[in-house]
Amino acid sequence: MTGRTDPATGRRPTPEARPAPLMNNSPGSQTSLRKRNQQRVIEALVSVGASTQAELARRTGLSTATISNIVTLMAKNGLVSLTPTTSSGRRAVSVKLLTSNGTVAAGIGFGRRHLRVVLVYPDFTIAAEENVILEQKYDPRDGFDLAKEVLTRLLEQTGISWEALSGVGVGIPGSIDRRDLMPVIGTVWAEWAFVDVVVELEDRLGVPVVLDNDANLGSVAETIWGLHGGATNLVYLKVGSGVGAGLILNGKPFNGATGVTGEVGHVQVVPDGQACRCGNRGCLEAEASVQAMLDRLSSVTPIQSTEDLVRAVQAGDVAALRVIEDAARLIGRVVGDLASILSPEVIVLGGPLAVLGDTILDPISRSFARHVLPLVRDATDIVASTLDDRGEALGAAALVFHQAAVRVI
Amino acid sequence: MTGRTDPATGRRPTPEARPAPLMNNSPGSQTSLRKRNQQRVIEALVSVGASTQAELARRTGLSTATISNIVTLMAKNGLVSLTPTTSSGRRAVSVKLLTSNGTVAAGIGFGRRHLRVVLVYPDFTIAAEENVILEQKYDPRDGFDLAKEVLTRLLEQTGISWEALSGVGVGIPGSIDRRDLMPVIGTVWAEWAFVDVVVELEDRLGVPVVLDNDANLGSVAETIWGLHGGATNLVYLKVGSGVGAGLILNGKPFNGATGVTGEVGHVQVVPDGQACRCGNRGCLEAEASVQAMLDRLSSVTPIQSTEDLVRAVQAGDVAALRVIEDAARLIGRVVGDLASILSPEVIVLGGPLAVLGDTILDPISRSFARHVLPLVRDATDIVASTLDDRGEALGAAALVFHQAAVRVI
Numbered sequence: 001m002t003g004r005t006d007p008a009t010g011r012r013p014t015p016e017a018r019p020a021p022l023m024n025n026s027p028g029s030q031t032s033l034r035k036r037n038q039q040r041v042i043e044a045l046v047s048v049g050a051s052t053q054a055e056l057a058r059r060t061g062l063s064t065a066t067i068s069n070i071v072t073l074m075a076k077n078g079l080v081s082l083t084p085t086t087s088s089g090r091r092a093v094s095v096k097l098l099t100s101n102g103t104v105a106a107g108i109g110f111g112r113r114h115l116r117v118v119l120v121y122p123d124f125t126i127a128a129e130e131n132v133i134l135e136q137k138y139d140p141r142d143g144f145d146l147a148k149e150v151l152t153r154l155l156e157q158t159g160i161s162w163e164a165l166s167g168v169g170v171g172i173p174g175s176i177d178r179r180d181l182m183p184v185i186g187t188v189w190a191e192w193a194f195v196d197v198v199v200e201l202e203d204r205l206g207v208p209v210v211l212d213n214d215a216n217l218g219s220v221a222e223t224i225w226g227l228h229g230g231a232t233n234l235v236y237l238k239v240g241s242g243v244g245a246g247l248i249l250n251g252k253p254f255n256g257a258t259g260v261t262g263e264v265g266h267v268q269v270v271p272d273g274q275a276c277r278c279g280n281r282g283c284l285e286a287e288a289s290v291q292a293m294l295d296r297l298s299s300v301t302p303i304q305s306t307e308d309l310v311r312a313v314q315a316g317d318v319a320a321l322r323v324i325e326d327a328a329r330l331i332g333r334v335v336g337d338l339a340s341i342l343s344p345e346v347i348v349l350g351g352p353l354a355v356l357g358d359t360i361l362d363p364i365s366r367s368f369a370r371h372v373l374p375l376v377r378d379a380t381d382i383v384a385s386t387l388d389d390r391g392e393a394l395g396a397a398a399l400v401f402h403q404a405a406v407r408v409i
Numbered sequence: 410m411t412g413r414t415d416p417a418t419g420r421r422p423t424p425e426a427r428p429a430p431l432m433n434n435s436p437g438s439q440t441s442l443r444k445r446n447q448q449r450v451i452e453a454l455v456s457v458g459a460s461t462q463a464e465l466a467r468r469t470g471l472s473t474a475t476i477s478n479i480v481t482l483m484a485k486n487g488l489v490s491l492t493p494t495t496s497s498g499r500r501a502v503s504v505k506l507l508t509s510n511g512t513v514a515a516g517i518g519f520g521r522r523h524l525r526v527v528l529v530y531p532d533f534t535i536a537a538e539e540n541v542i543l544e545q546k547y548d549p550r551d552g553f554d555l556a557k558e559v560l561t562r563l564l565e566q567t568g569i570s571w572e573a574l575s576g577v578g579v580g581i582p583g584s585i586d587r588r589d590l591m592p593v594i595g596t597v598w599a600e601w602a603f604v605d606v607v608v609e610l611e612d613r614l615g616v617p618v619v620l621d622n623d624a625n626l627g628s629v630a631e632t633i634w635g636l637h638g639g640a641t642n643l644v645y646l647k648v649g650s651g652v653g654a655g656l657i658l659n660g661k662p663f664n665g666a667t668g669v670t671g672e673v674g675h676v677q678v679v680p681d682g683q684a685c686r687c688g689n690r691g692c693l694e695a696e697a698s699v700q701a702m703l704d705r706l707s708s709v710t711p712i713q714s715t716e717d718l719v720r721a722v723q724a725g726d727v728a729a730l731r732v733i734e735d736a737a738r739l740i741g742r743v744v745g746d747l748a749s750i751l752s753p754e755v756i757v758l759g760g761p762l763a764v765l766g767d768t769i770l771d772p773i774s775r776s777f778a779r780h781v782l783p784l785v786r787d788a789t790d791i792v793a794s795t796l797d798d799r800g801e802a803l804g805a806a807a808l809v810f811h812q813a814a815v816r817v818i
Contacts, residue, residue, distance in 0.1 A: 373672060374688070
């Protein structure tokens, strides 16, 4: 997902024009078969972190002898570390992924009013993190400068060198067109339109930057740090300043033809309702985002911010509860439509309102049940994320290792 | 997808309880690597039909030497036939898939008022087909008896023996719960509820039966016989007595957690609208299926059947055109929501109204454009199927070869 702008055209090369991943170069040979098995081991290590050889055999379906051969060779090549451990009381070897050019990845999540930076080791333990509150409608370029400051501070605190940083993943609150890696107008706040995030950040940080949408990254984070990581089909529904969903389908992030998927925020829920930044009217995002709730409350109550809203709901404020319930009803309806299309195992509610738990999940679930086939209703769990608002930064860091796993083989 | 009912529980074994496909039995070994390469060759042959070795090398990424070794071994084992041919003026070998226990597959598509049987060779050429008009609300068991009659007749006509029949694929107009292979109540017409299609047909035909939903099978047929087979993400939208979608995502049929996916017919489009058989009100299916259009017209016009409706529209009947346009507007809106979630390359309209071409596609596209992000709108083609109402029977036959490909390796 990285690539410099072509000065002649002002566009980055499309994925087609970029070199194919190494893994596709010499297929069919003995070497490529070994590489493919090695890739399966790396994928397992990326998805579950450090594992014993027996665990790797179970997860990949490869024999223990094959696993042993592969990890020995990988250790020789500096791709994994091997550490003695015990498993069920027996001696075992713990295999941990090292990346080719570093031992830590950073994730940066840009929100409407905050910025979070995390440092993550290849086994997905978190080395450090910091959250910074920002002024609403901050200039993204100021955000990039600040992100560099925070990242520098975290590296210093943890004693990790810039050289040990294998890459930086970034999430922004809007869709990314996978074909040119630019934010999609109408899905991002105006100040993010036309901002070439990858180039801006690679210039400042000097390391490879990978970019994705906040909800997509949230879904990746849920598969690693969430309570439903085993789900084959998972929807991460982010309700924040905007509304969007990240999709894990058949065990993998789903990007469709353009990368612009899970755009439930732009499903119309009120005919000729509130104007939406996408140009349409009455979109879910225009009617039921946190911003829409605040717009509705702030003129008649002292509730001005997301934090105010959460506190008011927790204190039982009637107006706040009603606004949450009205929004939840609309959200439940659209999520019902989405479940009628995808039949996921689990829908994880993320964003700042997830802390409200059943107060928001109950009306969502009631509306969901009213709009979806009973069989799908019974087969779908709706839960709150346990990652607070850390999902996108964590997912962004995980994305670096996913990309690295493709590069190293 | 086959499996007998357990007499003790009255249920068929769940997929988890069934024996794993052979391909997963001895992974990691040299043999399993060869098997995995062989599977890639079979998948290529299943998806494009007879191919030269050079074409197979291009499609699988395997070397020509590897392909040559694999197809030689497969020919020796009776899995493929090798026939001399020419390609770009050069001598080549055409590789054609034979199945392990037969050389032809049958597909049966049950509609609301018709039944179609096709016989298909492993290279996806069609040996024979027959369409039979049925009385509305026919007893499915009568349909099964009739399907056996038609299939017997087609086999006789083509001189193909029952022994040469590797299996029968079946499509019914309703969702299938993948966990027990039963029709889902609320998505099928009442007479199909609680009908164990697999057992009923296996008893009558004495060959393995595989079962899927009509729209899912239509999407499979489009990838083989349609004009957009190369699409990685394809939606087949069937508008008939009901409304449903089959999804090809990342190049494969998508079944979600339950098999009940693409249920756009049960997205609510009119609050408190017409009652739907699913129990909800104002579902797309209740408002915009062919049945809904006929219900609206038949009391005030002589239009009584789907054929009447198509003829009236083609003759420029104002009432019929208006009903089509009203339905198309609702369909376009729901398909827009679906595209906001999945961003497919192409949406193929199937079912009896596809013959109307732009008369129905134009109002669908206008409504679609009004409800979807401009970027997704521009990246999504909306076209009419060229398979008439043959999609489900053809897809059902293709499904037999897909299943066979899994069995033979």
